[in-house]
Amino acid sequence: MSDWYRDFANSGFGATITKQLGLPRPVELRRYEPGQPLLPGPAVVGSAGQGRLRQQLTALLIDAGVTVSSPEADGERLAAVLLDATGLTGPADLAAAHALLAPAVKRLAPSGRVLVLADPPADADSPAQAAARQALEGLVRSLAKELRAGATANLVLVPAGAEDGLAGPVRFFLSGRAAYVDGQVLTLTPATVPAGQDEDRPLAGRTAVVTGAARGIGAAIARVLSRDGAHVVLVDVPAAGESLAAVANEVGGTAVAMDITAPDAGPRLARQLVARHGGADVVVHNAGITRDKLLVNMDADRWNAVLAVNLQAQLDLTQALLDTAGALKAGARVVSVSSQSGIAGNRGQTNYAASKAGIIGMVRAWAPAFAERGATVNAVAPGFIVTEMTAGMPLGTREIGARLNSLQQGGLPVDVAETIAWLAQPASAGVNGQVVRVCGQSLVGA
Amino acid sequence: MAAPTRKAAIVGGNRTPFARANSVYARASNQDMLTAAIDGLVARFGLQDQQVGEVAAGAVLKHSRDFNLTREAVLGSRLSAATPAYDVQQACGTGLEAAVLVANKIALGQVESGIAGGVDTASDAPVAVNEDLRRVLMELNRAKTVQQRIKALSGLRPGHLSPSVPSTSEPRTGLSMGEHAAITAAQWEIGRTEQDELALRSHQALAAAYERGFFDDLVTPYLGLARDNNLRPDTSMEKLAKLKPVFGTGADATMTAGNSTPLTDGASAVLLASDEWAAERGLPVLAHLVDAQTAAVDHVHGGEGLLMAPVHAVPVLLARNGLTLQDFDFYEVHEAFASTVLATLKAWEDDAYCKDTLGLDGALGAIDRSKLNVAGSSLAAGHPFAATGGRIVATLAKLLAEAGPGKRGLISICAAGGQGVVAVLES
Ligand SMILES: NC(=O)c1ccc[n+]([C@@H]2O[C@H](COP(=O)([O-])OP(=O)(O)OC[C@H]3O[C@@H](n4cnc5c(N)ncnc54)[C@H](O)[C@@H]3O)[C@@H](O)[C@H]2O)c1
Numbered sequence: 001m002s003d004w005y006r007d008f009a010n011s012g013f014g015a016t017i018t019k020q021l022g023l024p025r026p027v028e029l030r031r032y033e034p035g036q037p038l039l040p041g042p043a044v045v046g047s048a049g050q051g052r053l054r055q056q057l058t059a060l061l062i063d064a065g066v067t068v069s070s071p072e073a074d075g076e077r078l079a080a081v082l083l084d085a086t087g088l089t090g091p092a093d094l095a096a097a098h099a100l101l102a103p104a105v106k107r108l109a110p111s112g113r114v115l116v117l118a119d120p121p122a123d124a125d126s127p128a129q130a131a132a133r134q135a136l137e138g139l140v141r142s143l144a145k146e147l148r149a150g151a152t153a154n155l156v157l158v159p160a161g162a163e164d165g166l167a168g169p170v171r172f173f174l175s176g177r178a179a180y181v182d183g184q185v186l187t188l189t190p191a192t193v194p195a196g197q198d199e200d201r202p203l204a205g206r207t208a209v210v211t212g213a214a215r216g217i218g219a220a221i222a223r224v225l226s227r228d229g230a231h232v233v234l235v236d237v238p239a240a241g242e243s244l245a246a247v248a249n250e251v252g253g254t255a256v257a258m259d260i261t262a263p264d265a266g267p268r269l270a271r272q273l274v275a276r277h278g279g280a281d282v283v284v285h286n287a288g289i290t291r292d293k294l295l296v297n298m299d300a301d302r303w304n305a306v307l308a309v310n311l312q313a314q315l316d317l318t319q320a321l322l323d324t325a326g327a328l329k330a331g332a333r334v335v336s337v338s339s340q341s342g343i344a345g346n347r348g349q350t351n352y353a354a355s356k357a358g359i360i361g362m363v364r365a366w367a368p369a370f371a372e373r374g375a376t377v378n379a380v381a382p383g384f385i386v387t388e389m390t391a392g393m394p395l396g397t398r399e400i401g402a403r404l405n406s407l408q409q410g411g412l413p414v415d416v417a418e419t420i421a422w423l424a425q426p427a428s429a430g431v432n433g434q435v436v437r438v439c440g441q442s443l444v445g446a
Numbered sequence: 447m448a449a450p451t452r453k454a455a456i457v458g459g460n461r462t463p464f465a466r467a468n469s470v471y472a473r474a475s476n477q478d479m480l481t482a483a484i485d486g487l488v489a490r491f492g493l494q495d496q497q498v499g500e501v502a503a504g505a506v507l508k509h510s511r512d513f514n515l516t517r518e519a520v521l522g523s524r525l526s527a528a529t530p531a532y533d534v535q536q537a538c539g540t541g542l543e544a545a546v547l548v549a550n551k552i553a554l555g556q557v558e559s560g561i562a563g564g565v566d567t568a569s570d571a572p573v574a575v576n577e578d579l580r581r582v583l584m585e586l587n588r589a590k591t592v593q594q595r596i597k598a599l600s601g602l603r604p605g606h607l608s609p610s611v612p613s614t615s616e617p618r619t620g621l622s623m624g625e626h627a628a629i630t631a632a633q634w635e636i637g638r639t640e641q642d643e644l645a646l647r648s649h650q651a652l653a654a655a656y657e658r659g660f661f662d663d664l665v666t667p668y669l670g671l672a673r674d675n676n677l678r679p680d681t682s683m684e685k686l687a688k689l690k691p692v693f694g695t696g697a698d699a700t701m702t703a704g705n706s707t708p709l710t711d712g713a714s715a716v717l718l719a720s721d722e723w724a725a726e727r728g729l730p731v732l733a734h735l736v737d738a739q740t741a742a743v744d745h746v747h748g749g750e751g752l753l754m755a756p757v758h759a760v761p762v763l764l765a766r767n768g769l770t771l772q773d774f775d776f777y778e779v780h781e782a783f784a785s786t787v788l789a790t791l792k793a794w795e796d797d798a799y800c801k802d803t804l805g806l807d808g809a810l811g812a813i814d815r816s817k818l819n820v821a822g823s824s825l826a827a828g829h830p831f832a833a834t835g836g837r838i839v840a841t842l843a844k845l846l847a848e849a850g851p852g853k854r855g856l857i858s859i860c861a862a863g864g865q866g867v868v869a870v871l872e873s
Contacts, residue, residue, distance in 0.1 A: 241672070246489075249489050
């Protein structure tokens with residue numbers, strides 16, 4: 001989908017106009033392509049206080065072929081700045097964060113990355129330490145709003161013992177896969193992380209189920225999972241079978257025409273997964289519908305349909321897979337598609353927002369049980385994603401909706417898909433019970 | 447020494463929804479539809495870039511340019527381009543005959559897997575130049591000099607320009623299939639009400655099957671159509687009774703558009719394999735194709751009704767397999783016309799006919815009607831000639847699989863030219 005405003009704002013004439021009027025000047029984001037280096041330029045790693053991660057981060061970058069430059073060597077444009085803030089003892093240590101970031105951010109290249117790593121405030125030894133850790137959240141979220149030209153800032157909280165799971169998330173946030181993930185706080189949990197994965201095909205040999213895969217974001221998810229090596233089982237309603245088969249044939253997957261709200265949907269899917277695919281490694285609950293109306297005007301059908309597809313079916317399908325021996329493989333990854341509306345609410349979407357908020361409750365509640373199986377369950381909450389659905393919105397609403405975020409543009413289905421594919425990786429074992437927003441740091445519900 | 451044989455497994459099927467002629471698929475060609483049916487099968491069973499042993503399929507109404515229809519469809523599909531294919535044509539028996547051919551090669555171990563299919567479009571049917579014009583044009587083609595060309599063209603007459611449109615008339619009798627069926631209906635005294643009842647049941651059974659999701663893994667929507675558009679879930683005896691007869695004369699004029707199949711567009715494909723091939727891929731075995739039989743009758747000289755050949759084929763098949771007509775859990779008798787199904791059943795119940803015409807000891811007997819066409823048949827779904835066999839094979843295989851192991855079904859399909867193809871499937 002073309003972004004005419006972005007293209008206009010970047011044309012010679014458009015650039016002059018938008019500059020004079022002080023209008024947003026969105027840039028084309030750096031997005032992942034197979035074989036791409038992790039970062040297009042050098043990175044700087046600094047610390048605030050005596051951190052425990054700096055060496056690990058530096059080694060990780062070097063291992064990924066990134067040139068690690070010194071904070072002092074000025075001139076060169078930076079692709080990323082990483083701050084190890086695990087050494088914070090109190091607010092005074094934050095000065096070091098400022099001292100590192102201020103000059104480095106000046107040197108940040110387009111689509112640059114600021115990534116801050118710290119301990120969770122809740123684990124702090126003292127109120128002063130907790131304050132300093134929590135302060136980072138304000139710093140990162142504000143910096144994300146100040147950054148320009150597609151650059152992002154995110155915060156990863158690393159509790160003691162979760163260091164092994166650091167590499168996957170760090171790589172993700174630095175890469176083009178996280179193009180539209182901005183101003184987020186991710187908390188890791190200690191987990192056994194499988195050693196090494198083929199970074200070009202991290203899902204090789206894995207089977208992934210995607211619901212609602214016939215079009216839109218679901219089709220993008222199927223394409224990205226397949227690109228990353230997975231065999232994809234694509235589920236959508238029988239009426240969508242024509243495009244479902246086309247997407248399945250495009251990605252070399254298997255089409256299952258099935259309404260996920262059918263009473264036997266869970267057992268049927270479980271049986272097929274066991275018999276034909278030897279179980280699923282990845283399940284992506286993406287199918288979703290909207291039936292918007294103000295609450296006072298909403299009939300029971302609209303309410304029930306949305307809750308049934310968006311929430312109850314996810315619970316039932318997941319439970320059926322958990323209950324069927326062999327349907328979910330060890331170390332499985334379940335990812336649910338929530339929504340910004342589920343976090344911030346949205347006028348006319350009481351039913352939809354209820355279902356999408358419910359998903360967040362569901363993944364958090366399921367996380368410990370999944371962890372026991374070496375598995376994870378997470379949610380992804382997209383913001384304004386440019387699809388056929390949004391193309392049908394009135395121009396004004398659409399253009400405003402698309403700009404109300406720090407990256408000043410709508411996200412693409414592939415941005416949601418990349419985040420899901422990352423959560424599906426073996427290396428994401430330390431990410432569990434999380435809600436990752438893919439919203440370009442939306443102003444809504446931030 | 448003959449190689450030991452094995453029974454071919456039916457793994458699954460796929461078809462387009464069937465569409466009444468000149469409706470949704472008016473602009474789709476046979477090749478488009480057959481490719482879609484194959485691609486839907488490929489998507490369902492994850493066969494992208496795979497080579498199956500062979501693809502056998504065909505069409506009844508076929509353009510001369512489609513001499514390699516099936517192979518071209520394979521080349522346009524997501525199957526491996528190294529998959530061999532050939533065309534089959536046995537009128538309305540094409541689809542079932544194709545399945546029998548593939549199953550036989552599997553039985554002999556010549557292939558491990560194969561796809562059998564069929565397609566027809568009455569909307570995009572071949573239209574030929576009429577025979578006189580064709581002669582003039584061929585003469586023109588042979589002409590070497592300008593003079594010879596002028597001479598050839600001087601043979602042109604205005605009447606030559608009217609095209610020759612294919613019809614479903616029998617070449618040797620000049621009668622349409624419906625007219626033939628009407629003769630048989632009169633002969634067997636098949637009444638209007640029982641025909642309408644059969645049609646009503648077909649619509650109700652097909653609608654119910656759709657409602658319970660039976661076709662979710664047998665049909666893939668095509669060109670925006672998700673269900674057969676001939677299906678009238680809300681039809682009734684009253685509505686059917688209002689229709690004017692289109693075939694037959696006088697009191698025998700019992701056949702209407704409601705109890706006869708309409709011209710239909712659509713395609714179907716069935717995946718067959720050895721048990722081993724299916725097991726290696728974790729694919730299901732719905733049923734096995736146990737045996738099949740064809741027969742032909744002399745409808746030209748009045749010896750037998752045009753569509754009565756299956757009546758002759760079935761006893762041969764039963765005898766060879768040591769079965770009686772009652773040894774089945776499901777019967778799929780193709781509903782070319784309601785009267786055809788009813789005449790077929792009546793003939794098997796008729797002691798004198800079974801003795802005198804079929805040469806049996808006595809009547810084959812009645813069948814339990816509640817086992818007949820339980821998921822609907824051609825009266826409701828429509829009948830794209832060569833695609834009907836694939837529809838029935840996949841439907842019956844799934845019915846048998848649902849019913850559990852050890853169940854048995856009979857397929858009976860009549861075809862133009864006084865032919866019939868019948869088969870036994872077992873779960
Ligand atoms: N587009 C956005 O901006 C946006 C923003 C936030 C969240 N989301 C969420 O992302 C997901 C995908 O959205 P999209 O924009 O691609 O929507 P879409 O409508 O284009 O695709 C949804 C797919 O789900 C399928 N589906 C619906 N009900 C089903 C059922 N009962 N069984 C099986 N399949 C069913 C549909 O047939 C369709 O193919 C949804 O969960 C949506 O709520 C989208």
